[in-house]
Amino acid sequence: MQQSQHLVIIGNGIAGVTLAQHVRQKSNCRITLVSEESATHFSRPALMYVYMGHMRYKDILPYPVWYWQKHNLQQVHGRVTKVDFEKKELELQNGESIEYDTLVLATGSCPAFYNWPGQNLKGVQGLVTLQDLQSMEENTKEVSEAVIVGGGLIGVEMAEMLLSRGIAVTILVRDMHYWYNVLPKQEAILVANNIRRHGINLLFGEELRSINPDAEGRVQSITTQSGKQLRCQFVGLATGVIPNVAFLRNSGLETDRGILVNEFFETSQPEVYAIGDCAQFRHPAPDAPAVEQLWYTGRQHGEALAQTLTGNRQKYNRGPWFNSAKFLDMEYQTYGFVPATWDTSYDSLYWEHSDGAKAIRLLYEQESGLLIGVNLLGIRYRHDLCHHWLQQQYTIHQVMQELPAVNFDPEFFQRYEQELYTQYAQRFPNQATPASKTNWWDLRNHFNLFSSSDSC
């Protein structure tokens, strides 16, 4: 990007902001971030902590005011009503217009509602935006019972939030197990038990049929597909998110579920790119979804596109998958790919603590022993080492040699890698030799698992 050019980014979430930061590092071009939602970037996954009183809104802003000034990143708080791709111009709701040379769409997601009767009643909402947080504050006043529809990550976050206000919560889960499109059954059961331990009621195999109003037009109860009627004064719809692209329909930009992009994030319009939750890959990589809706992938999109925009045209390659979350007080990490179910060509080592709060799974290919993925509940592993294993296509036997080095739990915590090793040794009595590379710092040096550009 030349100094005289104007890079305009619609959306100030993690994707848009990461892009702006990385372009700025290499270019003096003009950069403007436009957002309808908020005046500046905030951490979306942290919204729940504001509601629960762990932090104030200003605490979830990752960068202070001086940061934006110092890096000359202009922030515009306003709604884009129209994009004119011919004139390379945005129209804002307040009548102003912004011209661009390069436009990046990073508009994120909005909650997916499925036309349930009563979904627009007072007291019914999703949770994605800052505005959703504000309405949740309003909608949960004087509420004693709530129903959450959907047992994903947003669902359990909403449940935790409501719990903090002493509101009784029931979660409707479509599948017979918790988050069963992602978690294997054993992990799903552990998570479900943990959620129940906190006094949250889980109803499996139940879907929403309708939301029923009282005389004032406020939610009074819901009816499930099986005909159960549950009293509630608040309904949280947490059945996933969809790309926030409604304002771009019929604008001349090719969209499907999201804005269609190639592996360079190029859209159907010249000099227009889309990243983050709103982008949909025309040709997703094998095993990768077409729409990636995570904080981490948003950041990676931003990093990758910044390379292209600053002259180092680069395909997006997200590398080994990873994600993490927290179910109330149970941490979850995953590295690589662990599906909910697998066929007989795969097998896994699975260890579970008797306290029902910790588990480790290593999934591998039967024949080759190739490590496919790692699931962790209540245990922390080193991202850098897991990434290395997956990138270098370690077999389960190679992994076992380095297993003690991967633990990232705090000091004085009990380690369970030995129990996993015992299982492994029983299954592979011929290959099993005790771990030889147990020191993380040695491995870190040996495999160069650190960035050397930045030592001071």
Add this chain to the structure above:
Amino acid sequence: MSPLTSTYSSPVTPNARGGAFKLVGLLLIGLGILGLLVAAFGAEAVSPVLTGLGGTAALTVGGLLYVWEARKQKSVAEQNNGAWQNDVTARGASAWVLGVVLTGFYVLLYWFPDTLRGLVLAVEPLSQLLRNRPADHWFLYGTFYTLAILIMGVHALLKYRNSNYHIIRTVSVMFFQLGFAFLLPALLLFLNKPEFYFSYFWPLKYDYLFPGTVSYLIDNGAALGVFMVFWGAVFSFLATPVLTYFWGKRWYCSWVCGCGGLAETAGDPYRHLSDKSKKAWQWEVAIIYPIFGFIIFTTLILWINSWSEGKLLGNLSQGFSSTYGFFIGAMFSGVIGVGFYPIMGNRVWCRFGCPMAAYLGLLQKHFSRFRITTNGGQCISCGNCSTYCEMGIDVRHYAQQGKPIIRSSCVGCGICAHVCPRGVLKLENGPRENRYAPTTLIKRNDVGILN
């Protein structure tokens, strides 16, 4: 079909749980405070021992009962619920009242100790028992201080009950306060030996290496006095660098030190109030290192003066002790350091005033294996780490760039790693080679906070 089946297995209203015990606890706390007020201001109309010591006992039992119920009924993830919403932990009116009361106590303690006569009489039997001598206002202070660490230590143990690191660390500060800073000094007095705190060292306890104290200890303590001087010197110049090399400054600040002990226990509910701004960091650097330099300079001058047999400066030691003691010891560590807990957070003294923290900090930054590692690219920039850092470090600034956190002010309390919802941070000791090297899994845009 029945209309409106309620499926809520148990109506969970956290506020209603354990209500009875909480109420009894609160009643006892109220009774205890009343007793202490009568002892303090009742002109000895009723026995101060009955009201004062009885009140202290009631306060202790009530406090423990309340703390137990309040913390046990919340799961570990719920412990910080409402920290920024409750009046008393969010700089509300009750926080200011508490701040004024605490500050007022320090004002009386330092400048008008005679006003505390009733309370001093209340702890008289305890003083006789432990020290075989009459109580004074410092013994009263030590008793209250130790009780605060013990009761609120239980609070911290329950709050962080799923973490062995915090359990061991909290037990450690409780042990060092009770044993090394309360019972052992009392025992020394009981045996007619010089009073000595084995858990405080120069430059925090600056006068332990002043010629006046050294000669006093050697003259009055004989062999034990020599050992005390030896102990102090070894810790200041040998053990401190060695321990800090291996474990960072935490071995002292959040494991042993009494000021740190109070901050980690009684001050824990206020840790989020510490100022995280760049300005605060600049103030910190501008105050703490000059104080440390001043102590080094003064110690040297005093020794030179002592070797020159007073020809150089005359009787300066006395004047210094009272001046510095007043401004730094009283004003800073007491009034602002503790009195302002509910307003400015729990580590004001440790951040801005403590010379030991400056010394340990320099060692930690430049000569230590300690760091807080960021786990790859897992940070979600939520801000819990920065918010709950009692030292006002913007931990997130480093974590979101995948950098290790190596800051001289970090006391290694480990709460950042505890409140992180993604388990991204780990306190650890490793080789100094590539200590600052970040992960390869986040591309950084390098930006310093202080340039």
